[in-house]
Amino acid sequence: EDQVTQSPEALRLQEGESSSLNCSYTVSGLRGLFWYRQDPGKGPEFLFTLYSAGEEKEKERLKATLTKKESFLHITAPKPEDSATYLCAVQAYNTDKLIFGTGTRLQVFP
Amino acid sequence: DADVTQTPRNRITKTGKRIMLECSQTKGHDRMYWYRQDPGLGLRLIYYSFDVKDINKGEISDGYSVSRQAQAKFSLSLESAIPNQTALYFCATSDRGRTDTQYFGPGTRLTVL
Numbered sequence: 673e674d675q676v677t678q679s680p681e682a683l684r685l686q687e688g689e690s691s692s693l694n695c696s697y698t699v700s701g702l703r704g705l706f707w708y709r710q711d712p713g714k715g716p717e718f719l720f721t722l723y724s725a726g727e728e729k730e731k732e733r734l735k736a737t738l739t740k741k742e743s744f745l746h747i748t749a750p751k752p753e754d755s756a757t758y759l760c761a762v763q764a765y766n767t768d769k770l771i772f773g774t775g776t777r778l779q780v781f782p
Numbered sequence: 783d784a785d786v787t788q789t790p791r792n793r794i795t796k797t798g799k800r801i802m803l804e805c806s807q808t809k810g811h812d813r814m815y816w817y818r819q820d821p822g823l824g825l826r827l828i829y830y831s832f833d834v835k836d837i838n839k840g841e842i843s844d845g846y847s848v849s850r851q852a853q854a855k856f857s858l859s860l861e862s863a864i865p866n867q868t869a870l871y872f873c874a875t876s877d878r879g880r881t882d883t884q885y886f887g888p889g890t891r892l893t894v895l
Contacts, residue, residue, distance in 0.1 A: 704881030713870070716886045721883050769840070770884060775824065
């Protein structure tokens with residue numbers, strides 16, 4: 673069964689304190705792995721799609737990496753405006769649907 | 783203007799009432815989706831549609847129905863609302879490509895009393 677597990681559930685960082693969020697997945701042939709950002713009460717905002725192990729993508733202070741079993745979202749020198757829930761999702765080759773994790777809630781304090 | 787819009791943004795209703803949530807998109811995508819989000823459970827797929835004549839059930843379709851009125855419009859109905867349908871509801875769209883990257887609307891907060 674396709675599955676996505678995100679850790680930690682919650683993360684508190686001081687402004688400027690770099691860290692990583694983890695997304696572990698089990699899927700029968702990975703077609704793509706997605707990262708989204710979600711602010712409270714709002715819709716998920718697309719960040720990245722990763723397709724194969726070894727791939728990396730960057731956007732401002734965020735960098736996403738992918739291995740055959742997990743993905744990391746690295747946050748470098750975070751700012752309070754990076755506070756949000758970060759969602760990971762996977763799509764397998766044999767399906768048109770995305771499987772979402774339950775997210776990591778990130779809080780960055782000044 | 784937002785690419786994916788949802789109406790209403792907030793709705794409070796009573797048990798047994800019929801409710802319709804609407805979604806419109808200007809992205810030109812063929813595929814549209816309805817999800818609900820509950821604390822601790824993540825996003826769960828209710829229904830999805832790949833074109834006007836193709837509608838499919840997701841993992842939690844009981845108690846819900848949908849209508850794809852046009853390529854750009856996809857509505858979700860709760861035939862007889864019950865309190866455990868209180869949740870955040872999101873519409874999403876995707877295009878056919880290497881993957882089905884989905885783009886979400888702002889959501890509807892539904893409360894069933």
